[in-house]
Amino acid sequence: MVLEDISIGYNTVLASEISARVHPGEVIAVLGPSGIGKTTLIRTIAGLVEPIDGDVELNVEKRGGLGYIPQKLGLVRHASVYHNVNLGARASLPVIKGGSEERKKRVNSALVALNIEEKTTEPVRRLSGGQLRRVATARALAQRPKLLLADEFLSELDHNTVDVVIDAVKELLDAGASIIMVEHHEENVELLATRVWLIEGEKLLDYSIEEWRNRVGEEE
Numbered sequence: 001m002v003l004e005d006i007s008i009g010y011n012t013v014l015a016s017e018i019s020a021r022v023h024p025g026e027v028i029a030v031l032g033p034s035g036i037g038k039t040t041l042i043r044t045i046a047g048l049v050e051p052i053d054g055d056v057e058l059n060v061e062k063r064g065g066l067g068y069i070p071q072k073l074g075l076v077r078h079a080s081v082y083h084n085v086n087l088g089a090r091a092s093l094p095v096i097k098g099g100s101e102e103r104k105k106r107v108n109s110a111l112v113a114l115n116i117e118e119k120t121t122e123p124v125r126r127l128s129g130g131q132l133r134r135v136a137t138a139r140a141l142a143q144r145p146k147l148l149l150a151d152e153f154l155s156e157l158d159h160n161t162v163d164v165v166i167d168a169v170k171e172l173l174d175a176g177a178s179i180i181m182v183e184h185h186e187e188n189v190e191l192l193a194t195r196v197w198l199i200e201g202e203k204l205l206d207y208s209i210e211e212w213r214n215r216v217g218e219e220e
């Protein structure tokens with residue numbers, strides 16, 4: 001994925017002169033204060049918002065190559081957990097091409113990996129905040145994307161559940177995917193990230209994890 005000198009925003013520019021790339025296996029943590037434009041950056045990469053300037057080059061398959069866990073989750077609330085996770089599997093394995101056994105396998109293994117298999121038949125609207133987040137993550141994992149955009153997917157989870165989710169996501173990384181995750185918590189950055197993109201003063205600052213640790217160390 002390549003960002004070529006892009007500017008992001010809506011009617012006004014939130015951040016500009018953003019050039020960066022993501023290699024397979026990398027995990028980018030996007031940091032910055034509330035309202036700075038982290039979700040807007042993710043939505044711009046996802047193609048849901050046009051960049052004001054510049055180009056986003058995805059280099060992933062059109063069908064299913066790009067996974068997205070939105071900050072607001074975007075689940076079908078009246079439908080079951082299974083139905084929602086199956087939407088992910090269907091994104092990369094369309095019904096029209098058969099493959100129902102493979103979809104079932106992917107859905108079930110995502111539900112087990114996220115430790116929500118006992119909620120399989122529940123309507124999503126009955127779930128807790130952390131359970132909802134895990135359903136959205138399971139949906140993305142069942143898709144097996146090459147690039148996963150994850151907007152605060154570790155929020156509302158206790159430490160043990162964060163570990164469960166991270167283990168599940170590591171399987172995706174082992175398969176050669178990369179992740180861009182928006183995060184507020186330094187301890188979660190340390191668990192997964194290989195680079196940090198900090199949005200500050202309308203610019204994107206790109207750090208290796210070592211450079212980032214040095215910066216954090218100097219500030220303390």
Ligand SMILES: Nc1ncnc2c1ncn2[C@@H]1O[C@H](COP(=O)(O)OP(=O)(O)OP(=O)(O)O)[C@@H](O)[C@H]1O
Pocket residue numbers: 010011014032033034035036037038039040041071
């Ligand atoms: N569709 C939209 N049209 C116009 N402005 C928007 C739209 N969506 C978001 N904004 C504005 O863009 C700014 C950045 O929002 P964004 O959601 O990207 O912030 P964020 O960094 O993700 O914040 P948070 O950490 O609170 O999630 C905010 O001022 C917000 O009100």
Ligand SMILES: [Mg+2]
Pocket residue numbers: 038039040071151182
């Ligand atoms: Mg946001």
